[in-house]
Amino acid sequence: MRSFNFFAALIAAAAVLYASFAGAGPLPALGPAFNPSTGAWTMAADAAAVKSETLTIGGLQQPVRVTFEKDGTAHVVAQTDADLFLAVGYVHARFRLFQMDLMRRQGEGRLSEVVGKAAVDSDTFELQLGLLRTAQLEWSQADEVTRVALASYARGVNDRIDEAKRVNQLPVMFTLLGYQPQPWTPIDTLIVKGDMTQTLNFTDTPLVMELLDKSLGPELTASWFPVLPPNAQSPYDPGPYPGHTTVGPITAMRAVTDSEAATALALHDRLAALPPGLLATGGESNNWAVAGSKSASGGALLAGDPHLHLTLPSIWFQLTEDSPDYHTSGVSIPGTPVVLIGHNQHIGWSLTDAQNQQTFFYEEKEDGAHPNQYFWKGAWQTYTSVSYDIPVLSGQTKHLTVKLSTHGPVISARGLTTSVWWAGNVPSQDFEVLMRIGQASAFQGFRDALRDWHSPTHNFVYADDAGNIGMISAGYYPLVAKGQPWLPMPGTGDYDVTGTVPYDDIPQVYNPPDGIVWSANQRQVGPDYPYYIGTTSNFFDPGYRANEIHRVLSQDGKLSAADMMALQTDTRDFLASEITPVLLNALAGDALTSTELKARDLLTNWDFHMDTSSAAASIWWTFWEAYLAATFDPWWKSRNVMVDRAESTSTNANTQLNDSLGQDLEAWTLGDPTNPAFKLSGSAQNAQDVMRAAFHTAASSLGTTLGADPATWTWGRIHTRQLENLAQVAGLNYGPRADRGDGNTVLAAPDFPSAHGPSWRMVVDWGTHTFSGIYPGGQSENPASVWYENRVDMWWSGLYAPMLSAEEGASSPGAATWAMQP
Amino acid sequence: MRGSSGFVIALVVGAAVSVAGVLIGAWWLTFPAGLLIGLTLGQARLAIPAGALAGLVGWGLPLAIQQDRVGLGAAASSLAAILGSTGQPVVPVILTCVVGLLLGLTGAWLASAGRSLAAPTTS
Numbered sequence: 024m025r026s027f028n029f030f031a032a033l034i035a036a037a038a039v040l041y042a043s044f045a046g047a048g049p050l051p052a053l054g055p056a057f058n059p060s061t062g063a064w065t066m067a068a069d070a071a072a073v074k075s076e077t078l079t080i081g082g083l084q085q086p087v088r089v090t091f092e093k094d095g096t097a098h099v100v101a102q103t104d105a106d107l108f109l110a111v112g113y114v115h116a117r118f119r120l121f122q123m124d125l126m127r128r129q130g131e132g133r134l135s136e137v138v139g140k141a142a143v144d145s146d147t148f149e150l151q152l153g154l155l156r157t158a159q160l161e162w163s164q165a166d167e168v169t170r171v172a173l174a175s176y177a178r179g180v181n182d183r184i185d186e187a188k189r190v191n192q193l194p195v196m197f198t199l200l201g202y203q204p205q206p207w208t209p210i211d212t213l214i215v216k217g218d219m220t221q222t223l224n225f226t227d228t229p230l231v232m233e234l235l236d237k238s239l240g241p242e243l244t245a246s247w248f249p250v251l252p253p254n255a256q257s258p259y260d261p262g263p264y265p266g267h268t269t270v271g272p273i274t275a276m277r278a279v280t281d282s283e284a285a286t287a288l289a290l291h292d293r294l295a296a297l298p299p300g301l302l303a304t305g306g307e308s309n310n311w312a313v314a315g316s317k318s319a320s321g322g323a324l325l326a327g328d329p330h331l332h333l334t335l336p337s338i339w340f341q342l343t344e345d346s347p348d349y350h351t352s353g354v355s356i357p358g359t360p361v362v363l364i365g366h367n368q369h370i371g372w373s374l375t376d377a378q379n380q381q382t383f384f385y386e387e388k389e390d391g392a393h394p395n396q397y398f399w400k401g402a403w404q405t406y407t408s409v410s411y412d413i414p415v416l417s418g419q420t421k422h423l424t425v426k427l428s429t430h431g432p433v434i435s436a437r438g439l440t441t442s443v444w445w446a447g448n449v450p451s452q453d454f455e456v457l458m459r460i461g462q463a464s465a466f467q468g469f470r471d472a473l474r475d476w477h478s479p480t481h482n483f484v485y486a487d488d489a490g491n492i493g494m495i496s497a498g499y500y501p502l503v504a505k506g507q508p509w510l511p512m513p514g515t516g517d518y519d520v521t522g523t524v525p526y527d528d529i530p531q532v533y534n535p536p537d538g539i540v541w542s543a544n545q546r547q548v549g550p551d552y553p554y555y556i557g558t559t560s561n562f563f564d565p566g567y568r569a570n571e572i573h574r575v576l577s578q579d580g581k582l583s584a585a586d587m588m589a590l591q592t593d594t595r596d597f598l599a600s601e602i603t604p605v606l607l608n609a610l611a612g613d614a615l616t617s618t619e620l621k622a623r624d625l626l627t628n629w630d631f632h633m634d635t636s637s638a639a640a641s642i643w644w645t646f647w648e649a650y651l652a653a654t655f656d657p658w659w660k661s662r663n664v665m666v667d668r669a670e671s672t673s674t675n676a677n678t679q680l681n682d683s684l685g686q687d688l689e690a691w692t693l694g695d696p697t698n699p700a701f702k703l704s705g706s707a708q709n710a711q712d713v714m715r716a717a718f719h720t721a722a723s724s725l726g727t728t729l730g731a732d733p734a735t736w737t738w739g740r741i742h743t744r745q746l747e748n749l750a751q752v753a754g755l756n757y758g759p760r761a762d763r764g765d766g767n768t769v770l771a772a773p774d775f776p777s778a779h780g781p782s783w784r785m786v787v788d789w790g791t792h793t794f795s796g797i798y799p800g801g802q803s804e805n806p807a808s809v810w811y812e813n814r815v816d817m818w819w820s821g822l823y824a825p826m827l828s829a830e831e832g833a834s835s836p837g838a839a840t841w842a843m844q845p
Numbered sequence: 846m847r848g849s850s851g852f853v854i855a856l857v858v859g860a861a862v863s864v865a866g867v868l869i870g871a872w873w874l875t876f877p878a879g880l881l882i883g884l885t886l887g888q889a890r891l892a893i894p895a896g897a898l899a900g901l902v903g904w905g906l907p908l909a910i911q912q913d914r915v916g917l918g919a920a921a922s923s924l925a926a927i928l929g930s931t932g933q934p935v936v937p938v939i940l941t942c943v944v945g946l947l948l949g950l951t952g953a954w955l956a957s958a959g960r961s962l963a964a965p966t967t968s
Contacts, residue, residue, distance in 0.1 A: 025958070026962065028958045028961065028962075029955075029959060029961070029962045031958075032951065032954040032955040032957075032958040033958075036876070036951035036952065036954070036955045039876075040873075040876065040948075040951075043872075043876075049929075050928075053944045054873055054948075055872065057937070057941040058904075059867055059904060059907040059908040059911060059941060060867050060868050062872075063920075063937075064908065064917065064920060066924075067916065067919070068911070068914075068915050191870065195927070199927065752926055753926075753931075754926025754927070754929070754930075754931035755927070806919075806923035807919035807920040807922070808919075
């Protein structure tokens with residue numbers, strides 16, 4: 024009996040100690056994780072309100088003052104530039120260290136080290152693609168100013184890491200995942216920049232086009248996914264352009280072989296299975312400017328709202344940076360030292376993604392007689408190779424060898440060996456550019472700085488205190504020697520990327536005669552632009568937001584900052600305003616049920632706004648989806664198309680494909696209603712037949728899901744938005760909550776629920792020198808902090824906070840100040 | 846050590862060791878504290894409750910102090926969400942206390958059982 028008791032005690036003690044030291048099931052090691060003094064509970068003290076105090080920070084040359092407004096906005100005032108960036112590093116790490124660590128681990132292929140084998144595919148792909156190699160190259164080529172900035176920033180981050188370890192205040196996720204952050208390096212900062220480039224610019228569209236070509240055939244693919252958009256657009260740079268052409272029209276679509284299609288399908292499926300964010304899946308950002316001559320205040324107006332995955336914590340951290348050479352205010356990305364979107368004393372700027380084709384695939388020619396070689400420019404070349412180790416939590420380290428051809432990394436050896444040329448692998452000294460922008464006082468300095476910006480390509484809007492406005496779509500616009508860059512190309516050397524569109528020829532305008540500039544990811548140029556920059560399937564937006572912005576800004580009368588804010592939260596669906604009258608016309612002679620009659624009447628009286636209380640909004644959206652399905656699904660089925668048309672549950676679903684088809688459908692509905700595409704849909708002969716059928720389907724569908732009375736089919740019942748916790752803890756999400764807008768409105772809210780949209784809204788009025796901004800989230804990643812989601816409600820309501828200067832911030836109610844001493 | 850005074854002394858010493866361990870990050874000291882209690886008190890009916898209580902106090906007291914100093918409500922809610930128990934902030938509190946309790950309890954039980962095993966049998 025005693026022995027039994029002893030062994031029972033021994034087993035129980037072993038079990039408890041094991042769970043305490045090593046964890047149990049999904050639980051972390053319970054001892055260190057829940058130790059009240061040094062474990063996860065320390066988040067409570069970390070969440071306490073920032074108070075005024077003196078901090079000793081290693082590496083500072085002079086004292087630095089950091090003031091926090093009540094809402095968490097930070098104002099960093101330093102006496103040297105190096106001290107400025109060091110202090111920014113410390114502040115970022117104080118509030119966003121886990122986010123920063125996650126971002127660098129993603130780009131450096133080191134996620135598996137802390138989350139296990141679930142991240143091995145992601146790590147493998149990232150190391151293949153080469154963010155780490157590019158960051159290392161960029162660091163080796165950086166100028167002295169950049170090196171000082173990044174090194175100082177890293178020192179500040181490391182000061183905080185050391186301090187957090189010393190006082191047991193590492194962010195809670197480190198504690199729960201059971202690891203501690205390694206020292207920060209300048210390479211890490213460049214990796215964070217690479218992450219953003221990848222999420223905005225790395226695409227699989229040539230693979231998609233190849234699969235479409237194989238199944239739909241070259242003729243339909245060329246017709247449905249053209250270089251030039253089939254619908255009416257609002258390019259901000261209407262020309263004139265330089266008069267030469269480099270690439271022929273997409274009507275030169277070639278046929279695709281079985282082995283090419285099989286290779287493309289395998290690679291497409293591999294990319295589609297990667298975690299969200301590794302593949303660009305479309306962009307929905309807005310920016311515009313109004314010249315002083317068209318402004319109510321007499322000064323230029325600027326508005327910018329970059330649309331990104333909406334997360335908690337946000338991608339943004341709001342601050343002002345003041346030192347002898349810098350006086351900038353706006354938002355920065357944690358992990359990087361500079362203001363990315365904002366203003367200085369004389370100019371303001373914001374960004375949208377330019378969407379031009381940045382990714383090109385090459386099928387390398389190989390031969391069994393030449394192992395580890397590829398044929399290029401008439402000779403066999405040996406692949407370069409780079410080896411990596413991928414540590415895996417609770418698993419064996421994975422050894423990875425990446426082969427590199429002259430085009431870039433080999434990312435698929437299944438079927439045909441495929442390498443990828445990606446503009447994100449072209450070294451781009453973005454921080455040097457951003458620091459020069461921060462110091463610019465007029466358009467010339469702004470434009471000169473952007474000359475060295477290569478990736479990601481962005482539409483930089485500009486407005487200054489002298490009433491001037493402009494837009495430059497800065498970045499790398501790859502030119503190929505010949506061939507069809509919208510498809511994977513042979514890697515024999517005849518089709519290589521040979522350079523970029525000259526800087527003077529890229530899309531840009533300065534002080535246009537109508538006094539407005541705007542971008543919303545639309546194709547920036549008109550049909551006469553002589554360079555190939557991508558197809559409709561390569562993420563150029565369908566143009567509805569740009570059209571709506573242009574429509575509003577073009578109206579007579581002066582515009583104010585309040586008008587800018589109203590436009591940023593505008594929910595008028597431009598596509599609906601075009602199509603709904605045609606639909607109503609089609610329904611005029613149709614036999615409708617009483618429910619359908621009510622639904623039709625709701626559409627008749629609709630103002631095309633996608634508001635939560637609008638039943639017509641639900642009817643419109645459901646109709647449009649049904650119209651797309653009725654038109655294209657028969658083709659997809661009959662041709663056995665290998666790529667999903669509709670948005671799917673896959674995080675990397677090619678939603679742009681549906682947008683491209685939507686443009687076709689819009690153009691046919693308005694101008695070519697007897698297009699042969701309609702004739703595969705049952706007995707339909709034209710657009711009106713398919714529209715009527717789609718309307719019946721929509722009414723039936725809504726009746727089934729939302730009840731018999733169309734008046735109750737409000738948009739808010741089917742359309743919600745949520746902000747997603749970055750660590751994928753669902754309980755720390757915000758929402759889902761009914762919200763307005765859709766994928767076509769200026770206030771963008773695509774998907775159901777929508778987790779993508781305006782990640783920062785900023786309005787600048789140089790006439791009154793007022794600056795306003797808001798982002799959904801808060802400055803702290805600590806979910807227990809009052810600064811975790813304190814800005815969400817204001818953002819949701821379309822309100823803005825004043826962007827104060829350091830002096831104004833210091834005297835604002837509830838401000839606290841850190842006096843940093845060397 | 847016998848009787849209620851022994852129980853109290855063992856409990857206080859064990860709890861003090863446990864609290865000290867928790868405060869300096871050596872959370873595992875709760876287990877040796879339980880062992881100490883078990884070895885000292887011997888009888889399981891005394892040692893096990895004392896060990897459990899010492900562990901509970903060792904982990905619960907620092908938690909209570911933190912609640913008094915900075916408030917744990919938001920942290921408890923957040924930890925509950927991370928643990929998959931959104932809306933039940935009591936879950937991480939209970940989990941924390943249970944970890945301390947079990948460390949003390951099993952330490953005391955093991956020591957008590959070992960001492961009993963080593964003691965000469967009586968017939």
